[in-house]
Amino acid sequence: MNRDEPLVLGIETSCDETGIGIVRGRTLLSNTIASSMDEHARFGGVVPEVAARAHLEALQPAIEAATAEAGVALSDLDAVAVTSGPGLAGALMVGVGAAKALALSLERPLYAVNHLVGHIAADVVTPDSEPLEHPTIALLVSGGHTSLLQVRDLTTDVELLGETVDDAAGEAFDKVARILGLPYPGGPQIDRAAEGGDPTAIRFPRGLSRASDLERHRWDFSFSGLKTSVARWVEQRESSGGEIPLADVAASFREAVVDVLVTKALDACAERGVPRLLLGGGVIANRRLREVALERAAAQGVTVRIPPLSLCTDNGAMIAALASQLIMSGREPSTLAFGADSTLPVTQIQVAERETVTT
Amino acid sequence: MILSVDTSLASSVAVVDPATGDVRAQADSEGTRGHAEVIGALIERALEQSALTPRDITYVAAGMGPGPFTGLRIGIAAARAFAIGRGIPVIPVVSHDAPALERLSAAPGASVEIITDARRREHAVSTYAGLDDAGLPVRVTGPDLRAQGEGETLEARISAGSLGRVAARQLAAERVVDVGEPLYLRAPDVRLPAPRKRVST
Numbered sequence A: 001m002n003r004d005e006p007l008v009l010g011i012e013t014s015c016d017e018t019g020i021g022i023v024r025g026r027t028l029l030s031n032t033i034a035s036s037m038d039e040h041a042r043f044g045g046v047v048p049e050v051a052a053r054a055h056l057e058a059l060q061p062a063i064e065a066a067t068a069e070a071g072v073a074l075s076d077l078d079a080v081a082v083t084s085g086p087g088l089a090g091a092l093m094v095g096v097g098a099a100k101a102l103a104l105s106l107e108r109p110l111y112a113v114n115h116l117v118g119h120i121a122a123d124v125v126t127p128d129s130e131p132l133e134h135p136t137i138a139l140l141v142s143g144g145h146t147s148l149l150q151v152r153d154l155t156t157d158v159e160l161l162g163e164t165v166d167d168a169a170g171e172a173f174d175k176v177a178r179i180l181g182l183p184y185p186g187g188p189q190i191d192r193a194a195e196g197g198d199p200t201a202i203r204f205p206r207g208l209s210r211a212s213d214l215e216r217h218r219w220d221f222s223f224s225g226l227k228t229s230v231a232r233w234v235e236q237r238e239s240s241g242g243e244i245p246l247a248d249v250a251a252s253f254r255e256a257v258v259d260v261l262v263t264k265a266l267d268a269c270a271e272r273g274v275p276r277l278l279l280g281g282g283v284i285a286n287r288r289l290r291e292v293a294l295e296r297a298a299a300q301g302v303t304v305r306i307p308p309l310s311l312c313t314d315n316g317a318m319i320a321a322l323a324s325q326l327i328m329s330g331r332e333p334s335t336l337a338f339g340a341d342s343t344l345p346v347t348q349i350q351v352a353e354r355e356t357v358t359t
Numbered sequence B: 001m002i003l004s005v006d007t008s009l010a011s012s013v014a015v016v017d018p019a020t021g022d023v024r025a026q027a028d029s030e031g032t033r034g035h036a037e038v039i040g041a042l043i044e045r046a047l048e049q050s051a052l053t054p055r056d057i058t059y060v061a062a063g064m065g066p067g068p069f070t071g072l073r074i075g076i077a078a079a080r081a082f083a084i085g086r087g088i089p090v091i092p093v094v095s096h097d098a099p100a101l102e103r104l105s106a107a108p109g110a111s112v113e114i115i116t117d118a119r120r121r122e123h124a125v126s127t128y129a130g131l132d133d134a135g136l137p138v139r140v141t142g143p144d145l146r147a148q149g150e151g152e153t154l155e156a157r158i159s160a161g162s163l164g165r166v167a168a169r170q171l172a173a174e175r176v177v178d179v180g181e182p183l184y185l186r187a188p189d190v191r192l193p194a195p196r197k198r199v200s201t
């Protein structure tokens, strides 16, 4: 196998994006994404079975589009990579089944990798970027996850510092959007509604931020109480016959989410003595989150890295990028004996690595 | 050579000679779960047992169901991906045609009913009336869902070998049919969001 600049195709199906990415070493050749988001809109959230059906139908055209864009033939590939978890089980299985068969038909090695670590690997294939320095703190925020990590080495040493204990941040945006009568997905809707609103108008709670919480949950997140608090505030206002100041509610809610995300991430940077913060996940599209993160990080002397949005949302390029890093660091391929692991821990960067035979 | 894959009940993979319909090798899983875990190993084993390489495969037959959807999809995904990798066509086959071929081969003029478990107290049912001049089972109804009947005999397995034979006969007769989407037979479980519940007391 070419271990210097491997040509890798990555398959990502953990949620509602069918992502096919192709990288050569650290170079991004294609990041093809087919999303089933529109099909979920009227249900107010991702419906796992709808997502899984959509993956099956999207895979072939996405693979064809990706190879065409990259200008490579499948037979040129050095390896195939796939997300094993975490994510929606039924959705993940489609990618796992396809990746195994593709690797077998091409007679190429297969790398089964961790989706969350993939989000970090997106940085590696970001065009024109300086190499990622280690260690770094990483904050990954999407509709499916909210995780704070310390990355000492992308392929061997990623530590989970904290994660959400209930809703993911993106889910909170979706649920509060519904409370405010706004459509799905909630993130961009809340952003639009918040325009001109006063983020300090209503002091919504910051989950797991009290002194008593910090002992056990210093870097964990909770957004379910915040959502309830917004609902209660809106109801009280309605029952007293008052107008709902939509812009203020949206801006204040968003500020509570952003505040707690940035505060905890920068606290981790300070506590761990790491002046670097990497952001990833679809919620990074939120402009206010990026603004506050950049502003407060600068004040604290922390450098922030944000891959382009197309590499922040779920995609196959990050999966190919992680596998490419594994290959370049000499790791063996995965065996075929793995499945979808919806709760795969972040410490498991590669799944089912084949044991090296020593003679 | 045809690589035949079906995960509509358990997982089954076979290599079938399109010229003769001979099953060169077949690998089956135990049980009706873990399709994603076993599918790769089954393909690998079927190829090994037939002493062929992926480059000898010229068609992939895919069992399109009916079947419980989580498992069914994995075989179809694998079949399509294998075909993309080799640049060869997929032959979609209604999974019930496989056991129908087995039974009608023993009694070519008979009428048979193929019943499989569809979970949730329902069965998936297809009826067949003999074999046609190409040796293909003539499906007259189904596959459809119906409530579980008492004392009905369910197919214990769908054999990828038999499925591959159906594909071989379709090829020989130039009668490959586009089955379209997988035969899930059920719409996804979805609930439209309920009106907002009050949280205040």
Ligand SMILES: [Zn+2]
Pocket (backbone or CB within 6 Å): A115, A119, A142, A144, A145, A281, A313, A314
């Ligand atoms: Zn993600």
